[in-house]
Amino acid sequence: DAGVIQSPRHEVTEMGQEVTLRCKPISGHNSLFWYRQTMMRGLELLIYFNNNVPIDDSGMPEDRFSAKMPNASFSTLKIQPSEPRDSAVYFCASSKTGAGGNQPQHFGDGTRLSIL
Amino acid sequence: GESVGLHLPTLSVQEGDNSIINCAYSNSASDYFIWYKQESGKGPQFIIDIRSNMDKRQGQRVTVLLNKTVKHLSLQIAATQPGDSAVYFCAERGITGRRALTFGSGTRLQVQP
Numbered sequence: 001d002a003g004v005i006q007s008p009r010h011e012v013t014e015m016g017q018e019v020t021l022r023c024k025p026i027s028g029h030n031s032l033f034w035y036r037q038t039m040m041r042g043l044e045l046l047i048y049f050n051n052n053v054p055i056d057d058s059g060m061p062e063d064r065f066s067a068k069m070p071n072a073s074f075s076t077l078k079i080q081p082s083e084p085r086d087s088a089v090y091f092c093a094s095s096k097t098g099a100g101g102n103q104p105q106h107f108g109d110g111t112r113l114s115i116l
Numbered sequence: 117g118e119s120v121g122l123h124l125p126t127l128s129v130q131e132g133d134n135s136i137i138n139c140a141y142s143n144s145a146s147d148y149f150i151w152y153k154q155e156s157g158k159g160p161q162f163i164i165d166i167r168s169n170m171d172k173r174q175g176q177r178v179t180v181l182l183n184k185t186v187k188h189l190s191l192q193i194a195a196t197q198p199g200d201s202a203v204y205f206c207a208e209r210g211i212t213g214r215r216a217l218t219f220g221s222g223t224r225l226q227v228q229p
Contacts, residue, residue, distance in 0.1 A: 093159075
């Protein structure tokens with residue numbers, strides 16, 4: 001079975017550029033999560049969706065970050081304009097129920113983002 | 117100061133020994149806990165979970181113990197293998213407010229051949 005699929009795996013771009021990260025959750029999963037991982041702060045939740053609706057975006061650092069989930073099989077995380085401090089590994093995860101259900105989240109292998 | 121990641125607690129064990137990785141969680145109202153394993157260059161991989169109405173759960177070579185009195189979670193790995201070398205994270209979910217998982221800072225397990 002296919003797991004969570006993220007693209008690209010690596011992205012290097014100059015500051016000020018727009019960056020778009022993509023995620024395809026596991027088929028049948030109705031919750032999707034975006035995380036950021038850095039050495040300093042560990043794994044941080046940015047936003048999560050339930051049935052394509054954003055439920056909690058309190059982890060989104062600032063207005064430069066936005067996330068969408070136009071359908072059950074696709075989500076994007078966009079950074080515009082990007083800054084060097086946005087450099088991190090961004091993970092997408094999905095689970096079968098809402099965040100209130102006792103089901104584990106399954107993670108993709110992440111996008112390693114470097115902003116020069 | 118130096119980053120938390122550079123000072124990840126490290127547990128070094130010999131191949132074949134049992135490993136115990138500990139985690140102190142923060143929210144006494146958390147009702148669900150998960151252990152993840154993360155290898156270099158990969159995403160966290162689900163290992164085992166436990167609900168707050170249980171104090172022990174066993175999987176293949178792994179056991180999770182939950183002590184709600186002292187807010188402590190542990191992961192026991194039997195007969196540790198080189199392939200078990202990774203960073204291990206515990207995660208908890210509260211029952212009120214924000215229901216998403218909160219992750220610990222992780223423990224690095226090094227298995228010596």
